[in-house]
Amino acid sequence: MPQHRRAGQLDPELAEKLNQHVSFEAQSALAYFAMASWAEVRGLSGFATWFRKEAAGEIVHMEQFVQHLNDRGFQATFGAQPEPRCSWDSIQAVFESVVELEHSLCEQIENLIEVSHDRSDHFAGSFLQGFVPQQIADTAEADEVLDRLRLVGEEGRGIILIDQEMRAKGGG
């Protein structure tokens, strides 16, 4: 079947990089689902609620990248995803993974914006800019929760208190 040429067709290399990002968002969603399960079986259902909300957010981001690619005539594809990490020693260690994940997503968006500028692709640039405020907020939120977990350390009551806050943040 012949494919229609869409307006503002993507540069192939940029398209490839945007398609790689589809996988990063999918991997992030799986990482959060794995964290939710870890938390759920340890009595931290507030954290589990928040992790699931983040997982759903990453799926939405993934869909947005897929849609941008398809709308511009590049068929988005999906690779096999590596198994997400599923064991940690403490909720603080889980959050160290969250911080690492959100910071790397931030860097990847920044790199994609740079490539879109190099290629003078203002459509992709504007699409990517739409992710910046939320990505910065997600990164700052992850940093803040890790700081609070470090403050309470292994103290059970402090962790329960943060778990309640996470339930509220997760909309549970």
Ligand SMILES: [Fe+2]
């Ligand atoms: Fe994301």
Ligand SMILES: [Fe+2]
């Ligand atoms: Fe995120």
